[in-house]
Amino acid sequence: MSLSFDVAARSVRDALTDAGQGLVEREAMVELVALCAVAGEHLLVIGPPGTAKSEAVRRTARALGGGYFEYLLGRFTEPSEIFGPVDLRKLREGLVETETAGMLPEAEVAFLDEVFLGSTAILNTLLGLLNERVFRRGHTRMSCPLRVCVGASNALPEDESLAAFADRFLARTFVAPVPDPRLEELLAGGASLWKAEEARTASLEALDVLAQAAREADLGPVRPHLAHALRTLRGAGIALSDRRMVKAQRLVAAAAALAGRSTPGVADLWPLIYAVPTQEAQALARDVLRELLAHSENPALSAAALEASAGPLARAQRIAQAGRAVLDARPGDGDAEALASWRLKLEGVAREMDAGFAPEALPEELRAVREELRTALSQVPRTEAA
Secondary structure (H helix, E strand, O other): OOOOHHHHHHHHHHHHHHHOOOOOOOHHHHHHHHHHHHHOOOEEEEOOOOOOHHHHHHHHHHHHOOOEEEEEOOOOOOHHHHHOOEOHHHHHOOOOOEOOOOOHHHOOEEEEEOHHHOOHHHHHHHHHHHHHOEEEEOOEEEEOOOOEEEEEEOOOOOOHHHHHHHOOOOEEEEOOOOOHHHHHHHHHHHHHHOOOOOOOOOOHHHHHHHHHHHHHOOOOOOHHHHHHHHHHHHHOOOOOOHHHHHHHHHHHHHHHHHOOOOOOOHHHOHHHHHHOOOHHHHHHHHHHOHHHHOOOOOOOOHHHHHHHHOOHHHHHHHHHHHHHHHHHOOOOOOOHHHHHHHHHHHHHHHHHHHHHOOHHHOOHHHHHHHHHHHHHHHHOOHHHHO
């Protein structure tokens, strides 16, 4: 039985929520993997080692379903380690064919760490696979089911010979170690990852429904706004190639589909920031597009939308989600210590709301959560929580 668009969007949204649990400061990355999977594009993650890049991709792959392939590339990595060994039986017959079972050509989601360290042979083969979803090696020609490949590196390549390969990754995000104020969350979240907890998952069928909706989306109404944004970026000295500008529309359409919208609007333009190639240029793009990005919001990709736009609607959506998560985690009345900790979390969310929005300017969704927080705080007096 085919999934409806609404059911597919809700399924992926719930799966992403669970996938991001415990990944402090990496929720946006989880969402970007899904965004690129729906758009049929690839994601490049730039950041130092040990910043949970691979964990974020693994969890997203599990949430989305399908086959997953992961590998750490090095200077001496052989093509057979990525694409599979040569079939020796066929080789005796004079045919050079590859055994691809369990390897990258048969994966739906792939993660290649230190991707720019691959040899010329590996990168040349990857170019065709990423761009055309076709694997060619020797006598082997096969279509690949790859939805998204995530490449990771410590830095963008300076070698111009790698520029063509790097350009195959339309979306780019830059990660850094978790900041000091969130170290407690990092420790708690990391400890929670050790526990085998059942998480909601979507399916490739749900992903395909959203991908089809994105391909069929009517971009006509939002195209003038996108063109205006691109002209503004050019005016600020941020030049995107024609290919990047055209392909950015796929990210916009995918963002709308994941939000449950069949027609993209101004609220879905925020992925344009991730199509800007460098970290410095992305920061400038956020600044010059501030007014346009203020309309950004996405219930499925709230962390990514907020990181891209820093807009009030996206921020309100993110705080509301955090508030509901805390409200749903109320401990039992008999555990005074847990109640004390819970009350502190409630107060923290309430303070974030009050610091970010004047009472009369609270968005409706945030206003409702604020009332629930007030009610919950009244039920756990400070004396009981002390």
